[in-house]
Amino acid sequence: MADSLKLTVIGGGSSYTPELLEGIIANQDVLNVSEVWLVDIEEGKEKLYIIAGLAKRMMKKAGCPINIITTLDRKEAIKDASYVITQIRVGQLAMRRNDEYISIKHGVIGQETTGAGGFMKALRTIPVMLDICKEIEEFAPDAWLLNFTNPAGIITEAILKHSNVNVIGLCNNPINFYKQFSKAYNVPVNDISISFVGINHLIWITGLFIKGQARIVDILTGKSDSYEAKNIPSLGWDLEFLQSMGAIPCGYHKYYYQTDQILAQQYEAFQHHKTRADEVRQIEKELFDIYQNPDVDEKPEALELRGGAYYSESAINLIKSIHLNTKDVHTLNVRNNGTIGCLPDNVSIEVNCVVENHQVTPMQVGTVPPQIRGLLQHVKAYEELTVEAAVTGDSGLALQALTLHPLIPSADRAKNILSEMLEVNKQYLPQFHH
Amino acid sequence: MADSLKLTVIGGGSSYTPELLEGIIANQDVLNVSEVWLVDIEEGKEKLYIIAGLAKRMMKKAGCPINIITTLDRKEAIKDASYVITQIRVGQLAMRRNDEYISIKHGVIGQETTGAGGFMKALRTIPVMLDICKEIEEFAPDAWLLNFTNPAGIITEAILKHSNVNVIGLCNNPINFYKQFSKAYNVPVNDISISFVGINHLIWITGLFIKGQARIVDILTGKSDSYEAKNIPSLGWDLEFLQSMGAIPCGYHKYYYQTDQILAQQYEAFQHHKTRADEVRQIEKELFDIYQNPDVDEKPEALELRGGAYYSESAINLIKSIHLNTKDVHTLNVRNNGTIGCLPDNVSIEVNCVVENHQVTPMQVGTVPPQIRGLLQHVKAYEELTVEAAVTGDSGLALQALTLHPLIPSADRAKNILSEMLEVNKQYLPQFHH
Amino acid sequence: MADSLKLTVIGGGSSYTPELLEGIIANQDVLNVSEVWLVDIEEGKEKLYIIAGLAKRMMKKAGCPINIITTLDRKEAIKDASYVITQIRVGQLAMRRNDEYISIKHGVIGQETTGAGGFMKALRTIPVMLDICKEIEEFAPDAWLLNFTNPAGIITEAILKHSNVNVIGLCNNPINFYKQFSKAYNVPVNDISISFVGINHLIWITGLFIKGQARIVDILTGKSDSYEAKNIPSLGWDLEFLQSMGAIPCGYHKYYYQTDQILAQQYEAFQHHKTRADEVRQIEKELFDIYQNPDVDEKPEALELRGGAYYSESAINLIKSIHLNTKDVHTLNVRNNGTIGCLPDNVSIEVNCVVENHQVTPMQVGTVPPQIRGLLQHVKAYEELTVEAAVTGDSGLALQALTLHPLIPSADRAKNILSEMLEVNKQYLPQFHH
Amino acid sequence: MADSLKLTVIGGGSSYTPELLEGIIANQDVLNVSEVWLVDIEEGKEKLYIIAGLAKRMMKKAGCPINIITTLDRKEAIKDASYVITQIRVGQLAMRRNDEYISIKHGVIGQETTGAGGFMKALRTIPVMLDICKEIEEFAPDAWLLNFTNPAGIITEAILKHSNVNVIGLCNNPINFYKQFSKAYNVPVNDISISFVGINHLIWITGLFIKGQARIVDILTGKSDSYEAKNIPSLGWDLEFLQSMGAIPCGYHKYYYQTDQILAQQYEAFQHHKTRADEVRQIEKELFDIYQNPDVDEKPEALELRGGAYYSESAINLIKSIHLNTKDVHTLNVRNNGTIGCLPDNVSIEVNCVVENHQVTPMQVGTVPPQIRGLLQHVKAYEELTVEAAVTGDSGLALQALTLHPLIPSADRAKNILSEMLEVNKQYLPQFHH
Incomplete structure (x- = not known):
């Protein structure tokens, strides 16, 4: 292992980067990072430079001897990196907005990772991610790739199936559960054990x-136990429904279990041009206004509005565990390999894993009850088709994938949505022959 | 094996019975049936007697020495039977109508076997079917039970899991495909091989x-081959969708792949009080008017309007194959046992089987592609929960089952539908504690 | 389908060929064979011509218009064949004798298909068979390959894994069980159903x-039932052992369940130079003396001493079922595909299958009890390694395969046997780098 | 969790107990043990009292306030225990000696856990262990049962299948590998990661x-790497064999891979009445002579000759991990649950597990290569039958189990060995009806 680490952040111009930098600074004593490379594309250059400026001020403020290097040359950035972090957004927020608007217009959930929106984002993103992986295979074959790019489960699966890179998919969903229970029960995170089963953004x-x-x-019962719980987190679920499920869904489950209510909300937002993409655009604008202020030399508090809470913490914790070979448990997106017996071996799942320097090993998940299994298998099959459609550029497979999605009410609807989305995203879909 | 056969028809007062009798008469030379017992419940007595009268006239006309015996004593009817055929409708057409109306009122598909309607029918029917099975275990343990009662896949699964009866679930879907292709290609059915994969009413x-x-x-392409096909059956599917699927769905798939269009049709019918239950009620009324005409001594042509085409033929063909130990292939609902590897072992599936006198063995199904697998696994998990809910009377499981169904758009919707259905069906649901 | 059939027999000079020809003649009314090509290698030319001479006399005697064509040009023989039958013996009887003698000398079972002997035969034979398959892929891609070449299970698995040929592995073990029970119970074969589970030469x-x-x-109990059995076949097994097994082993199981007794017999034979290879050499010599007699124009009775009883009947029955698309049941070596759930998907198994013109589909086998499963899985893993060793020429894999075999008592013994066998077979093992 | 721990050692009179006590003393600061109950049977009373005397002297010497309680009342000892450790030997060394002598006399491996010897020990031990488990279920349902009793894998499987006790099977094999590599590479154990696959005493x-x-x-190559390895452990394996296996076997593999050599050694020992049982008898005698010396107040060095190195360390480490909820990795015998995909779900396996206070979760094992899989599946199937035979007392199942074992050369040999063993062990086998 190298004595000092080179970290490469692809999509370095992301508004999230300052949080990551804060985490690196806080753990520099054990990580001994020598260089952080921030890389982005031509269209993201301006934001990249703003972030780089802030980064350097943060380093200076912290007295941290980490070299911040900014580049548009991805291969150079990847070369000999120990860790590559991907947080890209192909087509930027403009395309995310299209994903949401086209979906809602056709009467289906419009969301960044779930349903038609996540599907379209996957088609745009997978080819780029596989290009990045080819470069990692060539220029940093021993690097770990930590992928935050959404839809993280689908992207990770594409990489697992179509490259040899050591990839781990990350999401801040699991760490947020730990934080929530830590607060609710007033205990440190280490005193909490959670059994997870599922796939990214569909984890129980x-x-x-x-x-x-x-x-x-x-x-599940909404009742506090007199023993030591201080309060019970409010999950916003019908307790009879939760209790009969015997499991706690994640936030993204609302798209499946409260589809009609959320559709109504989304339609309202759509009519007022206030979907999540619109909100994020506004938040990002404000964030970058702050970031470029030469007096700002810390992660601004406003970043917390952006979502992605604890995203940096989960990334840095993972890097520490790998680097220090701690053999501790993280909840990660990895190859199934029989861990969840009711899913194929070669798909990505999100479960507890033991992290070692040389490998990440999922912990066995017991039998999955049918109320979880049915939806899980259905969405995973959709994800498998989506990966295949993205890699082959086969519009028939894309139609099958989208039709199969449980939030799409008919093949006709799928066809219309797909047709419009393919047209709008044409420039990002070289693999589809138009 | 008995030299002469006793056949018992539970739900003997069904309007379908004359078709079955016609089949028995036509095959009497090989089957050598001595007695046909028609059994029904008190509420169905009138229709039972009408059918029995017609049956006797049919036997007389055909010069067939089969004894027609009518009874309300189910145990006596079952005793020593070689074959028991179940075609019951718990709660009769009135409850089917409720299933449809409540579903449509809540904005979901209202159908006899699929979705909320089929779910409710299963809850009503499973306890009665398991009572019948207890009697078969006691009074005719070697009998074959041929179940036509819908939802046939779920009912058969309940019996496979909770009784020791030799049960086979039947549906006329597969035979209709053979008939359709026989006509399209102008070849006898024996020249046709079809690979099926799926579960009852969800078969590809x-x-x-x-x-x-x-x-x-x-x-799949809608094109005829110049070789020998005379014409191509019109399936009413979008060809691009079909072709990319690489498989032919069955008619019931329209509830899943054309949900929005069918919902619109159903809502129209609902508003004019012309759902399928209303239609069937009218058809049945007309049929029984004909049946009770003492001059009628053949199966009337009007029966074909009732649906269930070739239902008798598939039943009689199966009885012949068992009786004569032909080892030929039928498409049946049986225990999975690893035949479809992506489904649990103990569920019912509908696949090609080799029929022998002593056993029915499914033929191995290869890997199921994801576009089929995802929906299949989802609906099967719903069916498993439905069986468990029906057997235990656990309303929490019932809520999970209904919420899980891909045609139900939210847990709240499921809860409201379930609540209303449980109330309306109260008298048929002793297992649910109110 | 071609109107008249071209059959190609590779290893046409085999002493078994007359039986096959007899079967073809007897079924010519339904098969309508136009040409039988007998092909062999240079070293087998003399025997090939003798067989061809007899074949022509047989055709003449039977008044059968089938053209017998003799050639050493394998590609020409394969071109446009409807069925290719392989019954080759790479290294001829001399190498079989070596297999037996080296094994016994090292204190292990010496047998044509089981243990070290079968292992060595597989290493010699697989490359030749894969060459044949390449020619079939090129010159007769739609042909069915019926493989009798031993070890038939391993050879078939190699073809399934490393070619695209439509291959079926055949053995006369299953048909002999039918014949035996037919005689024991005095019923026609059609009245018998047998559930088989296993792999070639290890079938229960x-x-x-x-x-x-x-x-x-x-x-299992050795007792006749008063109902209709005339007598009970003597299997030479301890009844307590059989009964507790709950299954009937095949003859080859004796190598596993009576290893010490058979080893003693083999050692005796070895000392007197009377192993099976020696016997077969003598029988073959006598057979060819008869075959070349110009007065002989029928299959001689002496052929029955050769073993392989009903081998022709099973081949011809299979060809008839394929040709006539009968959908009837044969016991064949095919790809597992989940049929026997405790074995990998991609291995060959020997089970009941439904035969159609275009495909052969295994019938689902239920759960395999541990007393069968343990030995079956062990031998199958050995077979998988043997295929891999034969294809790669990796002597390390060969050592692992042979050591793994349950009849080999140590890695050292395996190493010594392997070393001697590789040396002796050098000319037949171009894939192993010496 | 209780503030102070009650530990119960069943088979407390074992010569191993002092090592366990030494471990408890050394970790008292974190474990806070209040009571250690040593329980044994009437026949073991004398040894129990000797051990208890030594235990008290050890506590006094260490200034450790742990109460040592000696009893023959097992239920009282179990009541409210936090941890129960079982290290019993049903029939004591006399029966172990019989196991070895009968086996070797019949020409098969005679060993405490592998082959016929381990089989017989399992039949004697399982009923006693299940009785203990019933008492734990009643008197200490939340206790963890740490089972060292051999054959530990089979015993643990019997408990997993036939009780509700929280059982973990332990063996000192894995820890010895860690110690060996720690010494060879001169690194602390924490710097070593080992991937294990297998079952107790058959672990790769x-x-x-x-x-x-x-x-x-x-x-595998016997070559040291210049990087940091100080030396390479000598495993006594043929390097060509090891290298082609691609895995490192454990010591017990020698019974399978060097069967003939070990048989020869054992026969030699047998003739001179110096089998392992004879040796152990002598060592035990000498140990107890030391133990009862009132001047001895520490674990004597001579205990190391007894075998079982680091047995105490693995037990105490495990108790610490459970007690402190460390979530660290131990190699344990647990229920498979799909971890090793080629074995049934309900069997015991020995793999890396994450230990938490409330559960022990195996880490997923990737695909098992055939050279490991074949032997592993075979021996596991034997173990499954052995458990079933021991629980049911079905001598037919016992015959199948023993015949199936890969070290037994024929059904006849199995029958003779079984017959003699059942007779000699009659008093310990109430479940077998004689």
Whole structure:
């Protein structure tokens, strides 16, 4: 292992980068990072330079001897990196907005990762990510690739199936559950064990243990236990529904279990041009206004509005575990390999894993009950088709993928949405022959 | 094996019975049936007697020495039967109508076997079917039970899981495909091979061979082959969708792939009080008017309007294959046992099977492609929960089952539909504690 | 399908060929064979011509208009064939004798298909068979390849894994069980159903039904049933052992279940130069003396001493079923595909299959009990390694394969046997780099 | 969790107990043990009292306030225990000696856990262990049962299948590998990662990482790497064999891979009445002579001759991990649950597991290569039958189990060995009806 680390952030101009930098600074004593390379594309140059400026001020403020290097040359940035972090957005926010608007216009959920929106984002993003992986294979074959790019599960699966890169998919969903329970039960995160089963953005908690005591029933019944819980997190679920499920869904489950209510909300936002993409555009604008202020030399608090809470913490924790070979447990997107027996071996899943320097090993998941299994298998099959469609550029497969998605109400609807989306995204889809 | 057969028809007062009798008469030379017992419940007595009268006239006309015995004593009817055929409708057409109306009112598909309607029918029917199975276990343990009662896949699964009866689930879907292709290609049914994969009312054709020649592409592309096809059956599917699927869906798939269009049709019918239940009620009324005419001594042509085409033929063909130990291939609902590798072992599936006197063995199904697998696994998980809910009377499981169904758009919707359905069906649901 | 059939027999000079010809003649009315090509290698030319002479006399005697064509040009023989039958013996009887003698000398079972002997035969034979398959892929891509070449299971697996040829592996073990029970119970073969589970030469009967009645207990207990069995076949097994197994082993199981007794017999034979290879050499010599007699124009009775009883019948029955698209049941070596759930998908197994013109589909096998499963999985893993060793020429894999075999008592013994065998077979093992 | 721990040692009179006590003393600061209950049977009373005397002297010497309680009342000892450790020997050394002598006399491996000897020990031990488990279920349902009783894998499987106790099977094999590599590479154990696959006493190393660097090739090739390895452990294996296997076997593999050589050694020992049982008897005698010396107040060095090195360390480490909820990795015998995909779900396996206070979760094992898989599946199937035979007392199943074992050369041999063993062990086999 190299004595000092080179970290490469692809999509370095992202508004999230300052949080990541903050985490690197805070852990420099154990990580000993020598260089952080921030790389982006021509269209993102302006934001990249703003971030780089802030980064350098942050380093200076912290007295941290990490070299911040900014480049548009991705290969140079990748060369000999120990860790490559990908947080790209192909087509930028403009295309995300299209994803949302086209979906909602056709009467289906419009969302960055779930449903038609996530599908389109995957088609745009997979070819770029596989190009990045080819460069990692060539210029940094031993590097770990930490992928945050959404839809993270689908992207990670594409990489697992079509490259030899050591990839791990990350999401801040799991760490947020830990933080939430830590607060609710007033215990440190280390005293909490959570059994997860699922795939990215469709993950269920099937067991919750606080200091070795089973406490999931607290959550499922909405009742606090007199023992030590201070309060119970409000999940916004019907308790009868939760209790009969016997598991805690994640936030993204609302798109499936509360489809009609969310559709109504989204339609309202759509009519007022206030979908999530619109909001994020505004937040980003404000963030970059702050970032470019030469007096700002810390991560601004406003970043928390952006979402992605604890995203940096989960990334840095993972890098530390790999680097220090700690053999501790993280919840990650990895190849299934029989861990969830009701899914194919070669797909990505999001489960607890033991992290070592040389490998990441999922912990066995027991039998999955049918109320979880049915939806999980359905969405995973959609994801498999999406990966195949993105890689082959086969519009028939794309039609099958989108039709299969449980949030799409008919083949005709899928066809119309797909047709419009392919047209709008034409420049990002060289693999589809128009 | 008994030298002469006793056949027992539970739900003997069904309007379908004359077709079955016609089949028995036509095959009496090989089957050598001595007695046909028609059994029904008190509420169905009137229709039972009408059918029995017609049955006797049919036997007389045909010069067939089969004894027609009518009874309300189910145990006596079952005792020592060689074959028991179940075609019951718990709650009769009135409850089917409720299933449809409540579903449509809540904005979801209202149908006899698919979605909320089929779910409710299963809850009503499974306890009665398991009672019948207990009687078969006691009074005719070697009998074959041929189940036509819908939802046939779910009912058959409940019996496979909760009784020791030799049950086979039947549906006329597969035979209709054979008949359709026989007509389209102008060849006898024996020259046709169809590879089926799926579960009852959700069955795909993945291979079609006419005289050993692969012809599925004819159907998927809508193009006739100059070789020997006379014409191509019109399936009413978008050809681009079909072709990319690489498989032929069955009619019930329209509820999944054309949900929005069918919902619109159903809502129209609902508003004019002309749902399928209303139509069937009218057809049945007319049929029984004919049946009770003492001059009628044949199956009337009007029966064909009732649906269920070739239902008798598939039943009689199956009885002949068992009776004569022909080892030939039928498409049946049986225990999976690893035949479809992506489904649990203990569920019912609908696939090609080899029929012998002593056993029915499914033929191995290859890998199922994701566009089929995702929906299949989802609906099957719903069916498993439905069986468990029906057997335990656990309303939490019922809520999970209904929410899981891909045609139900939210947990709230499921809860409201379930609540209303449980109330309306109260008298048929002793297992649910109110 | 061609109107008249071209059959190609590779290894046409085999002493078995007359039996095959007899079968073809007997079924000419339904098969309508136009040409039988007998092909062999230079070293087998003399025997090939003798067989061809007899073949022509047989055709003449039978008044059968089938053209017998003799050639050493394998590609020409394969071109446009409808069926290719392979019955080759790479290295001829001399190498078989070496297989037996080296094995026994090292204190292990010396046998044509089981243990070290079968292993060595597989290494010699697989490359030749894969060459044949390449020619079939090129010159007769639609042909069915019926493989009798031993070890038939391993050879078939190599072809399934490393070619695209439509291959079926055949063995006369299953048909002999049918014949034996037909005689024992005095019923036609069609009244018998046998449930088989296993792989070639390691196949168990787990169910026996005579006219739909379960009769396996007759065999397992050695007791005749008063109902209709005339006598019970003597299997030479300890009845307590059989009964606790709950299944009927095949003859080759004796190498595993009676290893020490058979080793003693083989050592005796070895000392007197009377192993099976020696016997077969003598029988073959006598047979060819008869075959070349110009007065002989029928299959001589002496052929039955050669073993391989009903080998022709099973081949011809299979060809008839394919040709006539009968959809009937044969016991064949095919790709597993999940049929036997405790074995990998891509291996060959020997089970009941439904035969159609365009495909052969295995019938689902239920759960395999541990007393069968353990040995079956062990031998299959050995077979997988053997295929891999034969294809790659990797002597390390060969050492692992042979050591793994349950009849080899140590890695050292495996190493010594392998070393001697590789040396002796050098000319037949171009894939192994010496 | 209780503030102070009650530990119960069943088979407390074992010569191993002092090592365990030494470990408890050394970790008292974190474990806070209040009571250690030593329980044994009437026949073991004398040894129990000797051990208890030594235990008290050890506590006094260490100034450790742990109460040592001696009893023959097992239920009282179990009541409210936090951890129960089982290290019993049903029939004591006398029966072990019989196991060895009968086996060797019949020409098969005679060993405590492998082959016929381990089989017989399992039949004697399982009923006693299941009785203990019933008492744990009743008197200490939350206790963890740490089972060292051999054959540990089979015993653990019997408990997993036939009780509800939280059981973990332990063996000192894995820890010895860590110690060996720690010494060879001169690194602390924490810097070593080993990938294990297998079952108790049949465990392979498929990956070895020292500080994240893959080093298994060092071992397989017998070559040291210049980087940091000080020396390479001598495993006594043929390097060509090891290298082609691609994995490191454990010591017990020698019974399978060097069967003939070990048989020869054992026969020699047998003739001189110096089998392992004879040796152990002598060592035990000498140990107890030391133990009862009132001047001895520490674990004597002579105990190391007894075998079982680091047995205490692995037990205490495990208790610490559970108690402190460390989520670290131990190699344990647990329920498979799909971790090793080629074995049934409900069997015991020995793999890396994450240990938490409330559960022990195996880490996913990748695909098992055929050279490992074949033997592993075979021996596991034997173990499954052995458990079933021990629980049911079915001598037919016992015959199948023993015949199936790959070290038994024929059904006849199995029958003779079984017959003699059942007779000699009659008093310990109430479940077998004689």
